[in-house]
Amino acid sequence: MTSIANDKRPVIVQKYGGSSVADAGMINTIARKICARSGTGVSMVVVVSAMGDSTDHLIELANAVSGDHTPEARELDTLLSTGELVTSTLMAMAISAQGHPAVSLSGQQAGIRTDTTHGSARIADIRVDRLRRELDRGRICIVAGFQGLAENEDVTTLGRGGSDTTAVALGVALEAEQVEIYTDVDGIYTTDPRLVSSARKLAEIGYDEMLEMASLGAKMNPRSIELGAVYDVPILVASTFEDVPGTLIHGGDYMMEVRRAVTGVAVDRDVAKITVRSVEDRPGIVGQIFGPLAEAGVSVDVIVQNASLEGLTDVTFTVSQGDFQRALDLTQKTCADMAREVVGNTGLAKMSIVGTGMQNGPGYAATMFDALSRSNVNIEMITTSEIRITCVIAATAIKEAANALHSAFELDATGD
């Protein structure tokens, strides 16, 4: 292989998640797949996550030594980054043992430079010279995902789903032909197949729609989809274990399949609701309610504020169930003197219809509310974006709701 030939080979970036590399046997299986793919004339960069539940194990250790203390984010980042280093070196060894030259690269060695926000650092720059050099030498590069290096030489991590971000960012920096995310689901479905038996796998989906449907089974990191969208890098989501076509996330026209106005029905089961009743409706009040929550790191999702009645208003918002008690306590404290009461409950779900086609046509909301109503599903909150309509409903109703919406918007597989 000459350097010239290598220079011309298209770059493919693959990413394998933790469940795909959970033990030595699986690492060997993936190594064989990588070697086979490499033989098709492409330069390969492979991003790997930590093995199976090794990250959980490290977090347990961190909590065990820290007692009541919260482990420092800087230390936690270096600690967690070791999980991906382990997988990357083992994968490089496995590929070498199968006769193909390979080299592992830490986030630092792969040139991934970030800001210093430990725990959820943003990539500032990727210096690809080392990667290019290794690819030119004909080596498969195995990059430890989820991690980078800040200016002060400290290790950072990119937060939840960070290895997806690593893969897409490398795809952008290396002008890859395609980024391939291999996972334990085989693509993006019109809705959760566990809820709706006629759910259909999508051959392709747009970046915007995918962003809205991010909770739809594939558990893709929204940041990585944004990044792909900005730089127009096609992202394939496919199964590690089964050799079946996945779903291609891309920005081009996709008229290959009959376009429907609604692409899918997204379901989020992890929703709790907090309502601040009869709060004074004056400027700054919302900031006073949400400021302490932001400081405490509670992520607020849907926010609805009713029209003011006699200078008083109700503000309702949702949080994840794990944050519920903390958010309720905080909000009760914040609002003790300015609202009549703060109440809340868990056991809710968000049901969303998503589709770029909705931008140009009316009536989707009406169809959605009607379908839910005919299935006796009560709507507790409504919120919309340009390409999405979301209803908060009782978690117990998600199966009826998903089926009702899936058939109301003609998403069933039989419609093909």
Next chain:
Amino acid sequence: MTSIANDKRPVIVQKYGGSSVADAGMINTIARKICARSGTGVSMVVVVSAMGDSTDHLIELANAVSGDHTPEARELDTLLSTGELVTSTLMAMAISAQGHPAVSLSGQQAGIRTDTTHGSARIADIRVDRLRRELDRGRICIVAGFQGLAENEDVTTLGRGGSDTTAVALGVALEAEQVEIYTDVDGIYTTDPRLVSSARKLAEIGYDEMLEMASLGAKMNPRSIELGAVYDVPILVASTFEDVPGTLIHGGDYMMEVRRAVTGVAVDRDVAKITVRSVEDRPGIVGQIFGPLAEAGVSVDVIVQNASLEGLTDVTFTVSQGDFQRALDLTQKTCADMAREVVGNTGLAKMSIVGTGMQNGPGYAATMFDALSRSNVNIEMITTSEIRITCVIAATAIKEAANALHSAFELDATGD
């Protein structure tokens, strides 16, 4: 704490081995010890090894993914370096949780630059600016032992006992008052206490003697002792678990205790012997025998060549028992056409008396041979250095031999 005050504080470098930090509870215990020591007005740098048997676990994984292949040394180095990173971050968290500012530093962050000899890299340079900066800020620095960074940005490891080397090298670079090696033995003994009940712990020992006695229980890395000797940094070997005085290895006069000519009796149980019989006695023959062994990475210890008889000689050498079969096969192949036969056996031990006092007095060898003979211990090989006399004997005889020598040279505790 002002920066000026910190600048004046003496630096103490401590090192804790894997058995001292085997789980979260032990890490918390050590963290408390470190905090207490830090309160005595010293700047502290603490070098840690990988937790318990975590290194073995990583090696198992490397072998599992590599099949018949030997894992690449470069990949193995990054893989193994994660073990020390885990301990260093956990220790920093544990110290912070106890209220003292602390920061973990990888080998790279601690400025440890090495050559590129993966698996047994030599330290080329230590850039202490970051360490100094952290110490000046009043932080306890926890350094991941055993690792460094080569010029090409690849991670290297320093080989067996590498964390000792890290600690002493940092002690040299930071002009530390003392380097303290905490381990599961409480010091250096006149001989193995399991063999000789009257074995006595030494309060102090010279670098040269310690080098010769390196196998004497404390399992200190000879390179770290050499380094201490060259730069005259005192090294304390003491128990992690018991608060009893350890042994100070240093280069000054030590007339505090009554000097004996012989400081201790060293025992090495892991000895096998190979004899090349009737090999032609001509220049270059020894190189021909040992060249292939060196290439195969077999470490040859004692070498004895008998005087030539009729142009033929016998060459005998020892290797560790683990290397025996490979060394025997190699040597039989090498000598097939130039020696009458190559034979060998395992089950041997090296028994050495060590002491700088031996340099200036005769008769030590005679006393040693006489003591062994009176205990019916047969001597198979003899080799000497300036401050050591070593006899190779049957491993079954080590208890009698150690006791005979310990009392012949008046090392018994009752002699104090």
